[in-house]
Amino acid sequence: MSVARVIADDAEALAVAAELAVDFRKGAAERDARRRLPHAELERLSASGLLAVTVPARFGGADVRADTLAETFRLLAAADASLAQIPQSHFVYLNVLRRQGTDEQQEFFFGEVLAGKRFGNAQSEAGTQHVQDIRTRLARRPDGAYILDGVKHYSTGALFAHWIPVLARCEDDTLHVAYVPRDAPGLTVVDDWDGMGQRTTASGTVRLESVPVPADRVVPHHLTFQGPQLHGAVAQLLHTAIDAGIASGALAEAVEFVRTKSRPWFESAAEGHATAAEDPLLIQRFGELAIRARAAEALLREAARAVDEARADLTDDSAAEASIAVATAKVTAAEAALEVASALFEVSGTRSALDSLGLHRYWRDARTHTLHDPARWKVQHIGRYVLGGTKPPRHGLL
Numbered sequence: 177m178s179v180a181r182v183i184a185d186d187a188e189a190l191a192v193a194a195e196l197a198v199d200f201r202k203g204a205a206e207r208d209a210r211r212r213l214p215h216a217e218l219e220r221l222s223a224s225g226l227l228a229v230t231v232p233a234r235f236g237g238a239d240v241r242a243d244t245l246a247e248t249f250r251l252l253a254a255a256d257a258s259l260a261q262i263p264q265s266h267f268v269y270l271n272v273l274r275r276q277g278t279d280e281q282q283e284f285f286f287g288e289v290l291a292g293k294r295f296g297n298a299q300s301e302a303g304t305q306h307v308q309d310i311r312t313r314l315a316r317r318p319d320g321a322y323i324l325d326g327v328k329h330y331s332t333g334a335l336f337a338h339w340i341p342v343l344a345r346c347e348d349d350t351l352h353v354a355y356v357p358r359d360a361p362g363l364t365v366v367d368d369w370d371g372m373g374q375r376t377t378a379s380g381t382v383r384l385e386s387v388p389v390p391a392d393r394v395v396p397h398h399l400t401f402q403g404p405q406l407h408g409a410v411a412q413l414l415h416t417a418i419d420a421g422i423a424s425g426a427l428a429e430a431v432e433f434v435r436t437k438s439r440p441w442f443e444s445a446a447e448g449h450a451t452a453a454e455d456p457l458l459i460q461r462f463g464e465l466a467i468r469a470r471a472a473e474a475l476l477r478e479a480a481r482a483v484d485e486a487r488a489d490l491t492d493d494s495a496a497e498a499s500i501a502v503a504t505a506k507v508t509a510a511e512a513a514l515e516v517a518s519a520l521f522e523v524s525g526t527r528s529a530l531d532s533l534g535l536h537r538y539w540r541d542a543r544t545h546t547l548h549d550p551a552r553w554k555v556q557h558i559g560r561y562v563l564g565g566t567k568p569p570r571h572g573l574l
Contacts, residue, residue, distance in 0.1 A: 183226065183240075189244050269353065302330075405495060513542035517538040
Protein backbone atom coordinates (compact mmCIF):
# COMPACT_ATOMS: atom_id res chain seq x y z
CA MET A 177 0.00 0.00 0.00
CA SER A 178 1.33 3.43 -0.97
CA VAL A 179 1.83 6.20 1.58
CA ALA A 180 -1.41 8.09 2.12
CA ARG A 181 -1.73 11.80 1.50
CA VAL A 182 -2.59 13.89 4.54
CA ILE A 183 -5.43 16.28 3.71
CA ALA A 184 -5.08 19.67 5.35
CA ASP A 185 -8.58 21.14 5.45
CA ASP A 186 -12.20 21.02 4.34
CA ALA A 187 -11.59 22.66 0.96
CA GLU A 188 -8.91 20.15 0.05
CA ALA A 189 -11.12 17.24 1.15
CA LEU A 190 -13.95 18.39 -1.13
CA ALA A 191 -11.62 18.93 -4.06
CA VAL A 192 -10.15 15.45 -3.69
CA ALA A 193 -13.61 13.89 -3.37
CA ALA A 194 -14.85 15.65 -6.51
CA GLU A 195 -11.81 14.50 -8.48
CA LEU A 196 -12.15 10.89 -7.36
CA ALA A 197 -15.90 10.87 -8.05
CA VAL A 198 -15.31 11.76 -11.70
CA ASP A 199 -12.97 8.82 -12.14
CA PHE A 200 -14.99 6.35 -10.06
CA ARG A 201 -18.12 7.00 -12.11
CA LYS A 202 -16.40 5.86 -15.31
CA GLY A 203 -16.16 2.23 -14.29
CA ALA A 204 -19.16 2.00 -11.97
CA ALA A 205 -21.59 0.34 -14.39
CA GLU A 206 -19.01 -2.23 -15.48
CA ARG A 207 -18.06 -3.04 -11.87
CA ASP A 208 -21.74 -3.50 -11.02
CA ALA A 209 -22.49 -5.65 -14.08
CA ARG A 210 -19.55 -8.00 -13.50
CA ARG A 211 -19.55 -7.67 -9.73
CA ARG A 212 -15.91 -6.67 -9.97
CA LEU A 213 -14.93 -5.71 -6.45
CA PRO A 214 -13.29 -2.27 -6.23
CA HIS A 215 -9.93 -3.23 -4.73
CA ALA A 216 -7.97 -0.78 -6.88
CA GLU A 217 -10.47 2.01 -6.30
CA LEU A 218 -10.31 1.54 -2.52
CA GLU A 219 -6.53 1.62 -2.59
CA ARG A 220 -6.79 4.93 -4.40
CA LEU A 221 -9.35 6.17 -1.87
CA SER A 222 -6.98 5.27 0.96
CA ALA A 223 -4.01 6.90 -0.73
CA SER A 224 -6.05 10.08 -1.33
CA GLY A 225 -6.24 10.78 2.40
CA LEU A 226 -10.04 11.03 2.43
CA LEU A 227 -10.40 8.18 4.90
CA ALA A 228 -8.51 10.17 7.54
CA VAL A 229 -10.30 13.52 7.29
CA THR A 230 -12.13 13.12 10.62
CA VAL A 231 -8.97 12.39 12.61
CA PRO A 232 -8.70 15.10 15.29
CA ALA A 233 -6.24 17.90 14.64
CA ARG A 234 -4.13 17.06 17.70
CA PHE A 235 -3.34 13.71 16.10
CA GLY A 236 -2.49 15.26 12.73
CA GLY A 237 -5.85 15.05 10.96
CA ALA A 238 -7.95 17.69 9.21
CA ASP A 239 -10.92 17.14 11.57
CA VAL A 240 -13.33 18.31 8.88
CA ARG A 241 -16.84 19.54 9.53
CA ALA A 242 -19.81 17.18 9.27
CA ASP A 243 -21.07 19.05 6.22
CA THR A 244 -17.76 18.37 4.45
CA LEU A 245 -17.91 14.68 5.30
CA ALA A 246 -21.54 14.48 4.15
CA GLU A 247 -20.77 16.20 0.86
CA THR A 248 -17.81 13.87 0.32
CA PHE A 249 -20.13 10.86 0.64
CA ARG A 250 -22.76 12.47 -1.59
CA LEU A 251 -20.21 13.07 -4.34
CA LEU A 252 -18.88 9.51 -4.15
CA ALA A 253 -22.38 8.00 -4.06
CA ALA A 254 -23.49 9.98 -7.11
CA ALA A 255 -20.66 8.23 -8.93
CA ASP A 256 -20.90 4.75 -7.37
CA ALA A 257 -23.19 4.03 -4.42
CA SER A 258 -21.51 0.71 -3.71
CA LEU A 259 -18.10 2.30 -3.42
CA ALA A 260 -19.47 5.09 -1.22
CA GLN A 261 -21.12 2.57 1.11
CA ILE A 262 -17.89 0.71 1.89
CA PRO A 263 -16.24 3.42 4.08
CA GLN A 264 -19.42 4.37 5.95
CA SER A 265 -18.59 2.04 8.84
CA HIS A 266 -14.96 3.16 8.70
CA PHE A 267 -16.01 6.64 9.83
CA VAL A 268 -18.56 5.34 12.33
CA TYR A 269 -15.95 3.29 14.16
CA LEU A 270 -13.43 6.10 13.98
CA ASN A 271 -16.07 8.09 15.81
CA VAL A 272 -16.37 5.36 18.48
CA LEU A 273 -12.65 5.69 19.15
CA ARG A 274 -12.93 9.45 19.27
CA ARG A 275 -15.57 9.24 21.99
CA GLN A 276 -14.54 6.18 24.00
CA GLY A 277 -10.95 5.32 23.09
CA THR A 278 -8.11 5.89 25.54
CA ASP A 279 -5.32 8.29 24.58
CA GLU A 280 -3.14 5.32 23.67
CA GLN A 281 -5.87 3.71 21.55
CA GLN A 282 -6.56 6.98 19.76
CA GLU A 283 -2.91 7.63 19.06
CA PHE A 284 -2.41 4.15 17.63
CA PHE A 285 -5.56 3.84 15.52
CA PHE A 286 -5.64 7.42 14.28
CA GLY A 287 -2.05 6.87 13.20
CA GLU A 288 -3.10 3.73 11.34
CA VAL A 289 -5.84 5.63 9.52
CA LEU A 290 -3.55 8.53 8.63
CA ALA A 291 -1.26 5.93 7.07
CA GLY A 292 -4.11 4.74 4.84
CA LYS A 293 -5.46 1.79 6.83
CA ARG A 294 -9.17 0.98 6.52
CA PHE A 295 -11.78 -0.13 9.06
CA GLY A 296 -14.52 -2.52 8.01
CA ASN A 297 -17.37 -3.67 10.23
CA ALA A 298 -18.71 -6.80 11.84
CA GLN A 299 -21.87 -5.50 13.44
CA SER A 300 -25.19 -7.00 12.29
CA GLU A 301 -26.31 -10.56 12.94
CA ALA A 302 -28.92 -12.64 11.15
CA GLY A 303 -31.55 -14.83 12.79
CA THR A 304 -31.65 -12.93 16.07
CA GLN A 305 -34.77 -11.42 17.63
CA HIS A 306 -34.01 -7.92 16.34
CA VAL A 307 -31.14 -5.76 15.11
CA GLN A 308 -29.85 -4.95 18.60
CA ASP A 309 -29.94 -8.55 19.77
CA ILE A 310 -26.17 -9.02 19.59
CA ARG A 311 -25.06 -12.53 20.47
CA THR A 312 -21.37 -12.38 19.58
CA ARG A 313 -19.43 -12.79 22.83
CA LEU A 314 -16.25 -11.27 24.16
CA ALA A 315 -14.99 -13.52 26.96
CA ARG A 316 -12.24 -12.32 29.29
CA ARG A 317 -9.27 -14.59 29.89
CA PRO A 318 -7.33 -14.77 33.16
CA ASP A 319 -4.50 -12.69 31.67
CA GLY A 320 -6.90 -9.80 30.92
CA ALA A 321 -7.12 -10.37 27.18
CA TYR A 322 -10.28 -11.55 25.42
CA ILE A 323 -11.59 -14.33 23.19
CA LEU A 324 -14.16 -13.43 20.55
CA ASP A 325 -16.80 -15.82 19.17
CA GLY A 326 -19.74 -15.20 16.85
CA VAL A 327 -21.03 -14.84 13.30
CA LYS A 328 -21.75 -11.50 11.62
CA HIS A 329 -23.66 -10.67 8.45
CA TYR A 330 -23.93 -7.61 6.19
CA SER A 331 -20.30 -6.89 7.08
CA THR A 332 -19.70 -4.07 4.60
CA GLY A 333 -16.05 -3.22 4.21
CA ALA A 334 -14.71 -6.23 6.09
CA LEU A 335 -13.33 -7.91 2.97
CA PHE A 336 -11.30 -4.79 2.12
CA ALA A 337 -10.32 -3.84 5.69
CA HIS A 338 -7.05 -3.80 7.56
CA TRP A 339 -8.96 -3.67 10.86
CA ILE A 340 -12.43 -5.06 11.54
CA PRO A 341 -14.35 -3.47 14.42
CA VAL A 342 -16.56 -6.19 15.94
CA LEU A 343 -19.65 -5.39 18.00
CA ALA A 344 -19.90 -7.87 20.89
CA ARG A 345 -21.20 -8.30 24.40
CA CYS A 346 -19.13 -9.12 27.47
CA GLU A 347 -20.16 -11.44 30.27
CA ASP A 348 -22.13 -8.62 31.95
CA ASP A 349 -24.00 -8.10 28.64
CA THR A 350 -22.52 -4.64 28.06
CA LEU A 351 -21.73 -3.68 24.48
CA HIS A 352 -18.09 -3.35 23.39
CA VAL A 353 -16.21 -2.93 20.14
CA ALA A 354 -13.16 -5.12 19.53
CA TYR A 355 -10.78 -3.85 16.84
CA VAL A 356 -9.42 -7.00 15.22
CA PRO A 357 -6.77 -7.27 12.47
CA ARG A 358 -8.15 -8.64 9.21
CA ASP A 359 -5.63 -11.51 9.35
CA ALA A 360 -6.26 -12.46 13.00
CA PRO A 361 -6.29 -16.21 13.68
CA GLY A 362 -9.85 -17.55 13.85
CA LEU A 363 -11.31 -14.68 11.79
CA THR A 364 -12.74 -15.51 8.36
CA VAL A 365 -14.40 -13.13 5.92
CA VAL A 366 -16.73 -14.84 3.44
CA ASP A 367 -17.63 -13.04 0.21
CA ASP A 368 -21.21 -14.33 0.05
CA TRP A 369 -23.14 -11.06 -0.46
CA ASP A 370 -25.65 -11.48 -3.32
CA GLY A 371 -27.83 -8.40 -2.96
CA MET A 372 -29.63 -7.11 -6.05
CA GLY A 373 -28.15 -3.68 -5.37
CA GLN A 374 -24.89 -2.36 -3.98
CA ARG A 375 -23.46 -5.45 -5.58
CA THR A 376 -19.79 -4.59 -5.10
CA THR A 377 -19.82 -3.74 -1.39
CA ALA A 378 -18.96 -7.37 -0.55
CA SER A 379 -21.23 -7.11 2.49
CA GLY A 380 -20.82 -10.76 3.38
CA THR A 381 -20.23 -12.87 6.47
CA VAL A 382 -17.57 -12.64 9.17
CA ARG A 383 -16.95 -15.74 11.27
CA LEU A 384 -15.18 -15.43 14.60
CA GLU A 385 -13.90 -18.60 16.22
CA SER A 386 -11.89 -18.12 19.42
CA VAL A 387 -10.29 -14.98 18.02
CA PRO A 388 -7.71 -13.58 20.48
CA VAL A 389 -8.08 -9.88 21.27
CA PRO A 390 -5.64 -7.93 23.48
CA ALA A 391 -7.29 -5.79 26.17
CA ASP A 392 -6.02 -2.57 24.57
CA ARG A 393 -7.98 -3.31 21.39
CA VAL A 394 -11.38 -3.25 23.15
CA VAL A 395 -13.53 -0.12 23.61
CA PRO A 396 -16.56 0.14 25.96
CA HIS A 397 -19.19 1.14 23.39
CA HIS A 398 -22.09 1.00 25.87
CA LEU A 399 -20.73 4.18 27.46
CA THR A 400 -21.33 6.01 24.18
CA PHE A 401 -25.05 6.10 24.90
CA GLN A 402 -24.79 7.47 28.43
CA GLY A 403 -25.46 11.16 28.13
CA PRO A 404 -25.90 13.24 24.97
CA GLN A 405 -24.21 11.77 21.92
CA LEU A 406 -24.03 12.10 18.14
CA HIS A 407 -23.07 8.53 17.30
CA GLY A 408 -26.35 7.72 15.56
CA ALA A 409 -26.69 11.15 13.99
CA VAL A 410 -23.28 10.94 12.29
CA ALA A 411 -23.84 7.35 11.12
CA GLN A 412 -27.25 8.21 9.70
CA LEU A 413 -25.94 11.43 8.15
CA LEU A 414 -23.60 9.35 6.00
CA HIS A 415 -26.45 7.04 4.97
CA THR A 416 -28.44 10.15 4.09
CA ALA A 417 -25.60 11.44 1.94
CA ILE A 418 -25.50 8.14 0.05
CA ASP A 419 -29.22 8.36 -0.74
CA ALA A 420 -28.92 12.01 -1.78
CA GLY A 421 -25.98 11.04 -3.98
CA ILE A 422 -27.95 8.29 -5.69
CA ALA A 423 -30.72 10.80 -6.44
CA SER A 424 -28.33 13.36 -7.92
CA GLY A 425 -26.42 10.71 -9.86
CA ALA A 426 -29.60 9.25 -11.34
CA LEU A 427 -30.85 12.70 -12.28
CA ALA A 428 -27.58 13.56 -14.03
CA GLU A 429 -27.75 10.25 -15.91
CA ALA A 430 -31.34 10.97 -17.00
CA VAL A 431 -30.42 14.45 -18.20
CA GLU A 432 -27.53 13.12 -20.27
CA PHE A 433 -29.65 10.32 -21.75
CA VAL A 434 -32.57 12.55 -22.75
CA ARG A 435 -30.26 15.19 -24.22
CA THR A 436 -28.21 12.76 -26.30
CA LYS A 437 -30.18 9.54 -26.92
CA SER A 438 -33.94 9.88 -26.40
CA ARG A 439 -36.27 10.55 -29.33
CA PRO A 440 -39.23 12.87 -28.92
CA TRP A 441 -42.62 11.20 -28.62
CA PHE A 442 -44.36 11.44 -32.00
CA GLU A 443 -47.11 13.69 -30.67
CA SER A 444 -44.50 16.04 -29.25
CA ALA A 445 -42.70 16.05 -32.60
CA ALA A 446 -45.97 16.81 -34.35
CA GLU A 447 -46.26 19.93 -32.21
CA GLY A 448 -42.87 21.13 -33.43
CA HIS A 449 -40.57 19.81 -30.71
CA ALA A 450 -37.51 18.48 -32.53
CA THR A 451 -35.84 16.79 -29.55
CA ALA A 452 -36.97 14.97 -26.43
CA ALA A 453 -35.41 17.72 -24.32
CA GLU A 454 -37.92 20.20 -25.81
CA ASP A 455 -40.98 18.11 -24.85
CA PRO A 456 -42.93 20.26 -22.33
CA LEU A 457 -44.15 17.19 -20.46
CA LEU A 458 -40.58 15.97 -19.98
CA ILE A 459 -39.51 19.46 -18.98
CA GLN A 460 -42.22 19.43 -16.31
CA ARG A 461 -41.12 16.03 -15.01
CA PHE A 462 -37.46 17.02 -14.89
CA GLY A 463 -38.44 20.09 -12.91
CA GLU A 464 -40.22 17.90 -10.38
CA LEU A 465 -37.28 15.53 -10.11
CA ALA A 466 -34.80 18.38 -9.71
CA ILE A 467 -36.92 19.71 -6.83
CA ARG A 468 -36.80 16.29 -5.13
CA ALA A 469 -33.05 15.98 -5.52
CA ARG A 470 -32.32 19.55 -4.44
CA ALA A 471 -34.60 19.23 -1.41
CA ALA A 472 -32.67 16.13 -0.34
CA GLU A 473 -29.36 17.95 -0.75
CA ALA A 474 -30.61 21.02 1.13
CA LEU A 475 -31.86 18.96 4.07
CA LEU A 476 -28.60 17.00 4.06
CA ARG A 477 -26.67 20.25 4.44
CA GLU A 478 -29.03 21.47 7.16
CA ALA A 479 -28.66 18.20 9.06
CA ALA A 480 -24.88 18.35 8.80
CA ARG A 481 -24.89 21.90 10.16
CA ALA A 482 -27.03 20.72 13.09
CA VAL A 483 -24.47 17.99 13.82
CA ASP A 484 -21.63 20.52 13.69
CA GLU A 485 -23.48 22.91 16.00
CA ALA A 486 -24.25 20.12 18.46
CA ARG A 487 -20.63 18.98 18.41
CA ALA A 488 -19.56 22.51 19.37
CA ASP A 489 -21.99 22.60 22.30
CA LEU A 490 -23.19 19.08 23.11
CA THR A 491 -26.27 18.98 25.33
CA ASP A 492 -29.39 16.84 25.46
CA ASP A 493 -31.21 19.54 23.49
CA SER A 494 -28.57 20.04 20.79
CA ALA A 495 -28.10 16.29 20.36
CA ALA A 496 -31.86 15.80 20.00
CA GLU A 497 -32.11 18.61 17.46
CA ALA A 498 -29.27 17.07 15.43
CA SER A 499 -30.85 13.62 15.47
CA ILE A 500 -34.22 14.98 14.35
CA ALA A 501 -32.59 17.05 11.60
CA VAL A 502 -30.73 13.98 10.33
CA ALA A 503 -33.86 11.81 10.51
CA THR A 504 -35.78 14.40 8.51
CA ALA A 505 -33.07 14.52 5.88
CA LYS A 506 -32.80 10.73 5.75
CA VAL A 507 -36.51 10.21 5.10
CA THR A 508 -36.46 12.83 2.35
CA ALA A 509 -33.28 11.55 0.72
CA ALA A 510 -34.52 7.97 0.69
CA GLU A 511 -37.74 9.01 -1.01
CA ALA A 512 -35.81 11.13 -3.52
CA ALA A 513 -33.38 8.33 -4.35
CA LEU A 514 -36.17 5.87 -5.04
CA GLU A 515 -38.30 8.29 -7.04
CA VAL A 516 -35.53 9.75 -9.20
CA ALA A 517 -33.86 6.39 -9.83
CA SER A 518 -37.20 4.96 -10.97
CA ALA A 519 -38.17 8.02 -13.01
CA LEU A 520 -34.87 7.77 -14.89
CA PHE A 521 -36.57 5.14 -17.08
CA GLU A 522 -39.87 6.99 -17.26
CA VAL A 523 -38.25 10.08 -18.79
CA SER A 524 -35.62 8.30 -20.89
CA GLY A 525 -37.78 5.74 -22.68
CA THR A 526 -37.54 2.08 -23.59
CA ARG A 527 -33.91 2.09 -24.65
CA SER A 528 -32.82 3.09 -21.14
CA ALA A 529 -33.99 -0.30 -19.87
CA LEU A 530 -31.32 -2.16 -21.84
CA ASP A 531 -29.36 -4.30 -19.42
CA SER A 532 -26.13 -3.46 -21.25
CA LEU A 533 -26.43 0.20 -20.24
CA GLY A 534 -26.56 -0.60 -16.53
CA LEU A 535 -28.80 2.33 -15.65
CA HIS A 536 -30.86 0.12 -13.37
CA ARG A 537 -28.01 0.12 -10.87
CA TYR A 538 -29.25 3.44 -9.50
CA TRP A 539 -32.66 2.03 -8.60
CA ARG A 540 -31.24 -1.27 -7.33
CA ASP A 541 -28.73 0.60 -5.18
CA ALA A 542 -31.44 2.94 -3.88
CA ARG A 543 -33.87 0.15 -3.10
CA THR A 544 -31.18 -1.90 -1.34
CA HIS A 545 -29.60 0.93 0.62
CA THR A 546 -32.89 2.41 1.84
CA LEU A 547 -33.69 -0.91 3.55
CA HIS A 548 -30.97 -0.24 6.15
CA ASP A 549 -33.42 1.08 8.73
CA PRO A 550 -37.13 1.84 8.38
CA ALA A 551 -38.09 5.42 7.57
CA ARG A 552 -41.47 4.89 9.26
CA TRP A 553 -39.81 4.88 12.70
CA LYS A 554 -37.89 8.03 11.89
CA VAL A 555 -41.18 9.72 11.00
CA GLN A 556 -42.61 8.56 14.32
CA HIS A 557 -39.76 10.10 16.29
CA ILE A 558 -40.01 13.32 14.31
CA GLY A 559 -43.74 13.52 15.05
CA ARG A 560 -43.27 12.83 18.75
CA TYR A 561 -40.59 15.51 18.94
CA VAL A 562 -42.67 18.13 17.12
CA LEU A 563 -45.95 17.45 18.94
CA GLY A 564 -44.82 16.59 22.43
CA GLY A 565 -41.18 17.62 22.65
CA THR A 566 -40.17 13.98 23.17
CA LYS A 567 -36.44 13.64 22.58
CA PRO A 568 -35.40 10.80 20.27
CA PRO A 569 -33.95 7.63 21.84
CA ARG A 570 -30.20 7.14 22.28
CA HIS A 571 -29.95 3.80 20.53
CA GLY A 572 -27.49 4.85 17.83
CA LEU A 573 -29.83 4.36 14.87
CA LEU A 574 -31.33 7.85 14.69
